[in-house]
Each structure stands twice: as structure tokens, then as C-alpha cells.
Amino acid sequence: MVRLALCVMACALSSAAYAGLCPSPPVVTLNQAMCLARNFVERPSPPPWQTDYRVFKTTSGWSVRYAPRTPTPRGGSGELLIDAQSGRVRVIRMDR
Numbered sequence: 001m002v003r004l005a006l007c008v009m010a011c012a013l014s015s016a017a018y019a020g021l022c023p024s025p026p027v028v029t030l031n032q033a034m035c036l037a038r039n040f041v042e043r044p045s046p047p048p049w050q051t052d053y054r055v056f057k058t059t060s061g062w063s064v065r066y067a068p069r070t071p072t073p074r075g076g077s078g079e080l081l082i083d084a085q086s087g088r089v090r091v092i093r094m095d096r
Helices: 002-019 030-041
Strands: 051-057 061-068 078-083 089-094
Touching: 030 051, 030 061, 030 078, 030 089
Parallel strands: none
Antiparallel strands: 051 061, 061 078, 078 089
16 A cells, blocks of 8 residues: 555656756757646646646737636636747736
8 A cells, every 4th residue: 555655656756757858949849838838837846636738829829718628716817929039928917
């Protein structure tokens, strides 16, 4: 039983550490933009709901809109702008 718990904890920690790693800029793919957005939204810990992301290419980078899968009374949605050259994430709109 203890071994099972240790295995589960090790898997959770390794996947959490891996999730924080995104390819370095410039941001040229949708997956890179999604990774940066997820890291931004889910820090320091993920929200207590599942989040949907929609990524759009813009002239200067990427626009990412995120929202909870089910409506929550506190909001939890927003829009981010990711600069393609630097990978910098700016908050355009955040509903809390």
C-alpha cells in the first residue's frame, strides 16, 4: 500500500515538473503558445476546475482565450497575448 502511494506521488511530481517545461522562444507553433498559456494560468497551482483553451494566431504573436468547462460563479476566464519573439505573456482580460 505504501509503495503504491509512493509510486503515485512520484508520477504526479514528475508530470507536474514536466508540464512546466516549454520550448524556448520564438513561439512559432500553437503547442508552444498553449504551453506558455497553461503555465501562466495554472501557476502557482491549477484552478479547481478543468479549463478549455482556444489559441489564435495574430500579427505579433498568439492570442489565447481560456475559460472553465462548466460555468463557475467566480468567473475564471480571460485572454492572454503571447509575443512571438520573446514569449512574454500579457494579460488582456481576466475575469475573477
